[in-house]
Amino acid sequence: xxxxxxxxxxxxxxxxxxxxxxxxxxxxxxxxxxxxxxxxxxxxxxxxxxxxxxxxxxxxxxxxxxxxxxxxxxxxxxxxxxxxxxxxxxxxxxxxxxxxxxxxxxxxxxxxxxxxxxxxxxxxxxxxxxxxxxxxxxxxxxxxxxxxxxxxxxxxxxxxxxxxxxxxxxxxxxxxxxxxxxxxxxxxxxxxxxxxxxxxxxxxxxxxxxxxxxxxxxxxxxxxxxxxxxxxxxxxxxxxxxxxxxxxxxxxxxxxxxxxxxxxx
Amino acid sequence: xxxxxxxxxxxxxxxxxxxxxxxxxxxxxxxxxxxxxxxxxxxxxxxxxxxxxxxxxxxxxxxxxxxxxxxxxxxxxxxxxxxxxxxxxxxxxxxxxxxxxxxxxxxxxxxxxxxxxxxxxxxxxxxxxxxxxxxxxxxxxxxxxxxxxxxxxxxxxxxxxxxxxxxxxxxxxxxxxxxxxxxxxxxxxxxxxxxxxxxxxxxxxxxxxxxxxxxxxxxxxxxxxxxxxxxxxxxxxxxxxxxxxxxxxxxxxxxxxxxxxxxxx
Numbered sequence: 001x002x003x004x005x006x007x008x009x010x011x012x013x014x015x016x017x018x019x020x021x022x023x024x025x026x027x028x029x030x031x032x033x034x035x036x037x038x039x040x041x042x043x044x045x046x047x048x049x050x051x052x053x054x055x056x057x058x059x060x061x062x063x064x065x066x067x068x069x070x071x072x073x074x075x076x077x078x079x080x081x082x083x084x085x086x087x088x089x090x091x092x093x094x095x096x097x098x099x100x101x102x103x104x105x106x107x108x109x110x111x112x113x114x115x116x117x118x119x120x121x122x123x124x125x126x127x128x129x130x131x132x133x134x135x136x137x138x139x140x141x142x143x144x145x146x147x148x149x150x151x152x153x154x155x156x157x158x159x160x161x162x163x164x165x166x167x168x169x170x171x172x173x174x175x176x177x178x179x180x181x182x183x184x185x186x187x188x189x190x191x192x193x194x195x196x197x198x199x200x201x202x203x204x205x206x207x208x209x210x211x212x213x214x215x216x217x218x219x220x221x222x223x224x225x226x227x228x229x230x231x232x233x234x235x236x237x238x239x240x241x242x243x244x245x246x247x248x249x250x251x252x253x254x255x256x257x258x259x260x261x262x263x264x265x
Numbered sequence: 266x267x268x269x270x271x272x273x274x275x276x277x278x279x280x281x282x283x284x285x286x287x288x289x290x291x292x293x294x295x296x297x298x299x300x301x302x303x304x305x306x307x308x309x310x311x312x313x314x315x316x317x318x319x320x321x322x323x324x325x326x327x328x329x330x331x332x333x334x335x336x337x338x339x340x341x342x343x344x345x346x347x348x349x350x351x352x353x354x355x356x357x358x359x360x361x362x363x364x365x366x367x368x369x370x371x372x373x374x375x376x377x378x379x380x381x382x383x384x385x386x387x388x389x390x391x392x393x394x395x396x397x398x399x400x401x402x403x404x405x406x407x408x409x410x411x412x413x414x415x416x417x418x419x420x421x422x423x424x425x426x427x428x429x430x431x432x433x434x435x436x437x438x439x440x441x442x443x444x445x446x447x448x449x450x451x452x453x454x455x456x457x458x459x460x461x462x463x464x465x466x467x468x469x470x471x472x473x474x475x476x477x478x479x480x481x482x483x484x485x486x487x488x489x490x491x492x493x494x495x496x497x498x499x500x501x502x503x504x505x506x507x508x509x510x511x512x513x514x515x516x517x518x519x520x521x522x523x524x525x526x527x528x529x530x
Contacts, residue, residue: 102483108441137402139439140481141464146439174404174411176373199406204465216367216405 004260005030005058006253007193007238008037014249016041020053022250026257030056032193032236035081047085057087058234059130059166059191065095066114067107067144075118083125089190090122091130091166096141107144112154115163123162130190131155132166135174137205148172148181155188164190167226168238170197170209173217182225189231194219194264195239202242209239212259219264235264269525270295270323271518272458272503273302279514281306285318287515291522295321297458297501300346312350322352323499324395324431324456330360331379332372332409340383348390354455355387356395356431361406372409377419380428388427395455396420397431400439402470413437413446420453429455432491433503435462435474438482447490454496459484459529460504467507474504477524484529500529 006028008019016037023031031050038046038060050057063078065071075092082090094111097104115129122129131151134143145151151165165188172178182189196215201208212219223235237256244252271293273284281302288296296315303311303325315322328343330336340357347355359376362369380394387394396416399408410416416430430453437443447454461480466473477484488500502521509517 097481102481104439104481104483135402136400136439137466137470140462147441150441174369174401176412176415197405200469201402201466203468205402205470216362216369218367218369 001027001257002029003233003235003265004028004257005032005056005234005236006256007032007236009034009061010237010239010244010256011249011252012245014252016046017049018249020049020055022253023055024053026253028055028253028257030058030234030236032059032061032238033057033085033087034061035078038081038085043081043084051086056234057085058236059089059091060085060087062091062093062132063129064092066111067095067098071095071114072117075114076121079118079122079125079127082127088126088128089130090127091132091191093132093134094143094145096139096144104139104144108150111144115154116157119158119162123159128161128190129163130166131163132168133171135171147175148178148185152181152185152188160187164188166191166193167222168193169217169219169222170195173197173222178222179225182222182229186229189226189229189233191236192223192226192231192233193236193238194223194260195237207240207242209241211239211244211255212237213263214259223264235260266292266522267294268498268500268530269293269522270297270321270499270501271521272297272326272501274299274326275502275504275509275521276514276517277510279517281311282314283514285314285320287518288320289318291518293518293522295323295499295501297324297326297503298322298350298352299326300343303346303350308346308349316351321499322350323501324354324356325350325352327356327358327397328394329357331376332360332363336360336379337382340379341386344383344387344390344392347392353391353393354395355392356397356456358397358399359408359410361404361409369404369409373415376409380419381422384423384427388424393426393455394428395431396428397433398436400436412440413443413450417446417450417453425452429453431456431458432487433458434482434484434487435460438462438487443487444490447487447494451494454491454494454498456501457488457491457496457498458501458503459488459525460502472505472507474506476504476509476520477502478528479524488529500525
């Protein structure tokens with residue numbers, strides 16, 4: 001259990017104090033946070049709640065969306081929030097194509113430029129910018145970085161403590177180069193997230209994930225690969241699923257722990 | 266117009282004789298066929314209808330599904346059907362993971378082995394096995410080959426006249442290596458298909474495509490890339506869309522031609 005972390009988005013309707021208490025009661029050492037529910041509870045209040053509970057904040061989701069207006073201010077704020085919450089991992093989702101655009105190369109250059117601009121601020125705050133490639137089904141509308149290779153092409157321009165990558169099993173499992181890219185990533189792996197792939201995908205494809213073990217991803221093989229690459233950090237269970245969200249938070253947490261222990265650890 | 270071809274799946278509810286007559290009336294030189302509607306009309310009857318109309322059959326969809334039982338017989342039959350219809354291009358969709366399996370490497374090996382077994386029969390029939398990588402959102406349930414690079418890794422083991430690849434813009438546009446892989450493909454490009462990417466994706470993600478020009482894919486750039494690689498064959502418009510299917514066949518054909526001329530040619 002020492003590497004298990006519960007991403008709060010997995011039990012979306014569980015209020016933060018209940019999620020924190022639930023993690024403590026279940027012996028879970030870490031929690032992954034999202035900016036919106038943290039802001040709803042209050043940033044400094046959330047930081048104190050979690051610190052007092054003895055939980056590690058394993059990541060903060062998310063910065064990024066560099067192809068939208070206002071990205072600079074929003075991301076500087078996200079870096080500050082990560083520092084305040086005591087996590088060194090700010091997850092970045094790059095953003096998709098601007099409305100009406102077909103220029104995916106241009107959008108990718110914009111992402112790289114934005115990260116270069118943010119890197120000094122992240123370094124100053126002690127926060128790692130963790131670039132998360134999303135599955136190519138999100139290339140148009142959420143994330144123009146679709147593979148671990150692309151994320152590393154950008155990350156490698158910076159100090160590994162300042163810019164790293166997120167390996168999320170759901171987004172990369174299909175890639176025939178993923179094991180080579182995980183080995184290449186090495187110390188740049190800032191976070192490792194798991195859930196499972198099931199079909200059919202729902203409309204909008206965002207909420208179609210499953211708990212670890214309920215789908216077709218070789219989760220243990222991926223965990224062993226990140227370990228072999230030198231990663232020793234937390235394993236975060238992060239599931240977006242209308243079915244999972246309909247269940248009570250504690251039940252979802254217990255199922256996440258069980259899925260992790262049986263299929264990932 | 267000399268390179269334009271209309272894939273019959275774009276106007277799914279248009280009966281074959283009407284589709285053939287519509288293509289002739291519109292000055293369209295080529296048609297892409299699917300096995301099921303051809304079988305419904307009668308194979309030799311369909312072959313005669315299309316030959317008498319003076320249309321080229323630019324491809325037959327589809328063989329493949331090598332991870333399912335009975336793949337050998339089904340694919341030998343598909344090769345024969347392609348030969349009977351007078352097309353040299355049999356599109357292969359590899360198939361996904363067998364039910365309950367997480368062994369994607371094993372499924373990929375099975376695909377390569379199956380193609381090796383079919384290649385002599387295809388060569389004897391004068392048919393090119395055209396491996397089509399599908400978008401990674403289909404990796405689990407339809408096609409474990411997700412990139413042009415993977416398709417070429419298999420195709421390159423064979424004579425280019427016997428095993429080639431399909432470049433379908435919808436499936437490959439997101440790939441940051443796609444232009445390098447198209448250049449690598451060269452004479453192995455057996456077919457080039459276009460439609461467009463729009464969001465949100467519908468449930469099941471199969472019927473979310475759009476007519477050329479209605480989405481975010483750089484279709485002309487991709488067409489120029491396959492041309493630069495040496496491809497001189499047809500450009501097939503192939504759209505699966507509930508919205509497009511609801512429109513009259515002739516209207517869909519005209520919109521396909523217009524989209525091709527304005528955004529691809």
